[in-house]
Amino acid sequence: MDPMIQLTAAQMAAKLRAGEITSVELTQAHLRRIEQVEPTINAFLHVNAEEALETAAGVDKIRAAGGAEAEKLHPLAGVPIAIKDLIVTKGQPTTAASKMLEGWMSPYDATVVEKIRAARLPILGKTNLDEFAMGSSTEHSAYGVTRNPWDTERIPGGSGGGSAAAVAAFEAPLALGTDTGGSIREPAAFTGTVGTKPTYGGVSRYGAIAMASSLDQIGPCARTVEDAALLHELIGGHDPKDSTSLPDPVPAFARAAAEHDVAGKKIGVIKQLSHGEGYQQGVLDAFHSSLESLKEAGAEIVEVDCPSFDYALGAYYLIMPSEASSNLARYDGVRYGKRVLPDDGPLTIERVMAATRAAGFGPEVKRRIVLGTYALSAGYYDAYYGSAQKIRTLIQRDFDRAFEQAEVLICPTAPTVPFKLGEKLDDPLKMYLNDIATIPANLAGIPGINVPGGLSEGLPVGIQFLAPAREDIRAYHAAGALEHLLGEKGEAIWQQIPELEEVH
Structure with missing residues (x-):
C-alpha cells in the first residue's frame, strides 16, 4: 500500500501546503487504491476519476504560482473526498442505491458539495448505501453489498457503509455520510473509524435525498477526530436554502479535538444504553476500559438515568x-x-x-x-x-435532565461487533435492534460522535459521545481526549486494519 494514503487528512493537507506532495499524486494514489480493492469492498457506486484529477491539477497550479490566490486556498484543498450517493452532485449519477433512480443525473449540487467544490477537494466518487438509506448493514443496496475491510465476510454497518468502508480501506481519507438513526456513527463503529452526526440543522440538508426529514443529518466520516472536525468546519454553517438550518457560526471543532484535558469533566454513562440484553461482553469490556482511561485522566464518571430511552x-x-x-x-x-x-x-x-x-x-x-x-x-x-x-418529547426531556448532571454522555455506539453478511437479513427486527444506542440522538436532534474504543475478537468497537444541541464542540473535545488516551496505550485502531490482499 502506498504510504501516502495511510496518512491522516490533516497530515496530507500539511504535506500539500509544504510542497512535499502534489494533489495530483495524492489523488492518483487513491484512485489506484480504489481500482485495487473495489472488486472486494464495493464501497463506490461511481468513480469520478477525470473530474477529481482535474480539480487536483487546479490546486497544484494555484499552489505552484503562489501569491494571494494560493494563500486563500482552504486548508484541506487538494485532499480527496468521497460522497455518499444520497447527496446530489452535478455531473455524477445520484442513485440513492436504488433502481428507481438508476442513472439519474442531478441538475444541481447539494450545499455541502458546493462547499467542497469551492474548497477544491477532489471528489473521488459516490459511495454505496442501503437503498434510500433504509438499513443498518449496506446489504439493501440495489447494486450489491459493501464489505467490511476488517473482515470481508462481515457488514460495514449501514446505511452509510460505503463511505465508512472507503475511509477504512484507505480508498479515501474523508467522506460524507447522512445519519437518520445512526447511519454515520454505526458504520464508523463497525469499521474502526470516526463519524459525526451534527446537531440537527448544523449542516445544511439541502440536496440530501430525504428519508425522514425531521431526523436526517449530513455529517463527516474520517479516520481521526481531528479529520472529522476539519471536515465538519468546512461543511457546517447556515444555509438559506434549508429552512431547518441553524444561524449559528461554525465553532473551532478541530481546536477542541486537540485539547485532551478532561480533568474535572463530568461524563455521564447512560444507564439504559450501557448494558443489558443484546450487548456482547467484548463490547462492554472495551467500553469499560475506555471509561477507566477517562477516569485515570481525571474525568468524573457518573451514571444518568433516561427511562424514556x-x-x-x-x-x-x-x-x-x-x-x-x-x-x-x-x-x-x-x-x-x-x-x-x-x-x-x-x-x-x-x-x-x-x-x-x-x-x-x-x-x-x-x-x-x-x-x-x-x-x-x-x-x-x-x-x-x-x-x-409524545415519546420523542419525553426523550428530549430525559436528555435535558442528563445534561444537567454531565457535560457529555457516553455509551457503546452499537451493542455488537459487525455481524456476518446475511446473518440478520431474514429477521428485520434483529437488524433494527442494532440501532438502539444511536437512535435517541436523532429523535432529540443532538450531536453524537463515534470514536474507536478498542477491539473485540479482532473487530472494532465504537464508543459514542453525545452532547447538548448546538454543543457539538463538547463531543469533539471528549472524543479527541479518548482517542488521545487510547493512542498513548498503543497503535490507533484504524492503523490495525488488515491488509486487504491478505483477507479472503
Missing part, C-alpha cells in the same frame, strides 16, 4: 417510516424516477405507479413504506404516529 426504538420505527412513506410518494413513474409499464391490461396512471414502485423499490424500502402508510392512516394516526411523537 426504553421506548426510543419503537418510537423511531414509527416516525421514520411515516416520514419516509411521505417523502418517497413522489417516486411513482409519473413525477420522478424510472417508469415501468404494466405487462398487460389497461394503461392507467394507477397501474403504471404500481408497476413502477414494484420494480423500482427493494424489499426493505417497501416494508418501511407499508409501515409508515399504516401508521399515518385514518384511525391509527393518533395511536401510532402521535404517540411516537
Whole structure:
C-alpha cells in the first residue's frame, strides 16, 4: 500500500501546503487504491476519476504560482473526498442505491458539495448505501453489498457503509455520510473509524435525498477526530436554502479535538444504553476500559438515568417510516424516477405507479413504506404516529435532565461487533435492534460522535459521545481526549486494519 494514503487528512493537507506532495499524486494514489480493492469492498457506486484529477491539477497550479490566490486556498484543498450517493452532485449519477433512480443525473449540487467544490477537494466518487438509506448493514443496496475491510465476510454497518468502508480501506481519507438513526456513527463503529452526526440543522440538508426529514443529518466520516472536525468546519454553517438550518457560526471543532484535558469533566454513562440484553461482553469490556482511561485522566464518571430511552426504538420505527412513506410518494413513474409499464391490461396512471414502485423499490424500502402508510392512516394516526411523537418529547426531556448532571454522555455506539453478511437479513427486527444506542440522538436532534474504543475478537468497537444541541464542540473535545488516551496505550485502531490482499 502506498504510504501516502495511510496518512491522516490533516497530515496530507500539511504535506500539500509544504510542497512535499502534489494533489495530483495524492489523488492518483487513491484512485489506484480504489481500482485495487473495489472488486472486494464495493464501497463506490461511481468513480469520478477525470473530474477529481482535474480539480487536483487546479490546486497544484494555484499552489505552484503562489501569491494571494494560493494563500486563500482552504486548508484541506487538494485532499480527496468521497460522497455518499444520497447527496446530489452535478455531473455524477445520484442513485440513492436504488433502481428507481438508476442513472439519474442531478441538475444541481447539494450545499455541502458546493462547499467542497469551492474548497477544491477532489471528489473521488459516490459511495454505496442501503437503498434510500433504509438499513443498518449496506446489504439493501440495489447494486450489491459493501464489505467490511476488517473482515470481508462481515457488514460495514449501514446505511452509510460505503463511505465508512472507503475511509477504512484507505480508498479515501474523508467522506460524507447522512445519519437518520445512526447511519454515520454505526458504520464508523463497525469499521474502526470516526463519524459525526451534527446537531440537527448544523449542516445544511439541502440536496440530501430525504428519508425522514425531521431526523436526517449530513455529517463527516474520517479516520481521526481531528479529520472529522476539519471536515465538519468546512461543511457546517447556515444555509438559506434549508429552512431547518441553524444561524449559528461554525465553532473551532478541530481546536477542541486537540485539547485532551478532561480533568474535572463530568461524563455521564447512560444507564439504559450501557448494558443489558443484546450487548456482547467484548463490547462492554472495551467500553469499560475506555471509561477507566477517562477516569485515570481525571474525568468524573457518573451514571444518568433516561427511562424514556426504553421506548426510543419503537418510537423511531414509527416516525421514520411515516416520514419516509411521505417523502418517497413522489417516486411513482409519473413525477420522478424510472417508469415501468404494466405487462398487460389497461394503461392507467394507477397501474403504471404500481408497476413502477414494484420494480423500482427493494424489499426493505417497501416494508418501511407499508409501515409508515399504516401508521399515518385514518384511525391509527393518533395511536401510532402521535404517540411516537409524545415519546420523542419525553426523550428530549430525559436528555435535558442528563445534561444537567454531565457535560457529555457516553455509551457503546452499537451493542455488537459487525455481524456476518446475511446473518440478520431474514429477521428485520434483529437488524433494527442494532440501532438502539444511536437512535435517541436523532429523535432529540443532538450531536453524537463515534470514536474507536478498542477491539473485540479482532473487530472494532465504537464508543459514542453525545452532547447538548448546538454543543457539538463538547463531543469533539471528549472524543479527541479518548482517542488521545487510547493512542498513548498503543497503535490507533484504524492503523490495525488488515491488509486487504491478505483477507479472503
